[in-house]
Amino acid sequence: MTEQTPTTAVATSILTTDRLTKSFGGVHAVNEASVTFLDGKINGLIGPNGSGKTTFFNCVTGMIKPDSGSVQLRGRDITRWAPHKIARAGLGRSFQLCRTFPRMTVLENMLVAVQPHTLGDYLGGSHAPSTVERARAMLARVGIDHLENAEARDLSYGQQKLLELGSTLMSDPPFVMLDEPAGGVNPSLIERIAVLIRELNDEGTTFLIVEHNMDLIMKLCDHIVVFDRGAPIATGTADVIQSDPRVLEAYLGV
Numbered sequence: 001m002t003e004q005t006p007t008t009a010v011a012t013s014i015l016t017t018d019r020l021t022k023s024f025g026g027v028h029a030v031n032e033a034s035v036t037f038l039d040g041k042i043n044g045l046i047g048p049n050g051s052g053k054t055t056f057f058n059c060v061t062g063m064i065k066p067d068s069g070s071v072q073l074r075g076r077d078i079t080r081w082a083p084h085k086i087a088r089a090g091l092g093r094s095f096q097l098c099r100t101f102p103r104m105t106v107l108e109n110m111l112v113a114v115q116p117h118t119l120g121d122y123l124g125g126s127h128a129p130s131t132v133e134r135a136r137a138m139l140a141r142v143g144i145d146h147l148e149n150a151e152a153r154d155l156s157y158g159q160q161k162l163l164e165l166g167s168t169l170m171s172d173p174p175f176v177m178l179d180e181p182a183g184g185v186n187p188s189l190i191e192r193i194a195v196l197i198r199e200l201n202d203e204g205t206t207f208l209i210v211e212h213n214m215d216l217i218m219k220l221c222d223h224i225v226v227f228d229r230g231a232p233i234a235t236g237t238a239d240v241i242q243s244d245p246r247v248l249e250a251y252l253g254v
């Protein structure tokens with residue numbers, strides 16, 4: 001059993017898993033994980049290296065098929081759905097390692113993230129002017145609009161992370177899962193990412209963030225789940241998590 005904070009009882013679930021399980025050979029990467037993430041909140045998923053966070057993400061977003069268990073998005077069973085179908089159901093995600101198109105420009109990377117408006121657009125490889133405008137506005141929001149004509153491969157790692165975040169947001173997903181948004185990013189860009197996440201959350205976007213940067217998680221997240229060996233060992237606010245001896249034990253191995 002994991003600890004529940006009072007807020008958990010009143011908030012609505014956006015994502016719930018029931019005994020979700022995925023093994024690789026003899027490794028139980030995700031092991032009967034039953035967790036709930038909350039609608040309208042900034043949710044965090046933390047845990048030591050190898051505790052199953054990315055595998056959990058991949059099972060939820062359809063990138064890999066779980067061996068057993070189920071995934072519900074706003075009460076709808078999405079277990080084993082294909083990734084594009086899950087994306088269409090309103091779940092956007094970014095990856096731990098950047099997935100930008102290196103030889104495309106920054107603006108082109110933003111545009112490929114959205115479906116063309118019409119068959120004519122599709123065949124002509126063009127986008128509606130409003131889409132281009134929106135891509136530029138989003139680039140300004142993530143702070144790399146001055147780089148719109150640069151090829152993605154010429155961006156710093158942190159800038160590529162911002163580009164990936166921007167392209168994830170292009171389809172306006174109501175629920176966004178971010179895998180290590182601050183990993184390898186310099187502190188000033190981390191601050192920009194944090195401000196943006198908070199602003200978007202104020203505007204109604206729900207987040208689930210996997211991150212090793214504890215400062216960021218503790219100051220940003222309303223609701224945190226801690227994984228160890230493929231399953232949750234603690235759940236709650238930053239205060240609850242930080243004072244839970246099981247969390248310390250999992251991280252320090254004491």
Ligand SMILES: Nc1ncnc2c1ncn2[C@@H]1O[C@H](COP(=O)(O)OP(=O)(O)OP(=O)(O)O)[C@@H](O)[C@H]1O
Binds near residue numbers: 024049053056
């Ligand atoms: N494709 C795979 N094949 C074999 N083993 C895998 C595979 N993917 C993950 N694992 C193993 O599953 C376990 C969980 O890995 P996972 O990457 O999900 O953990 P994580 O918590 O995201 O780790 P990190 O914080 O280091 O990114 C690890 O023991 C890992 O080695």
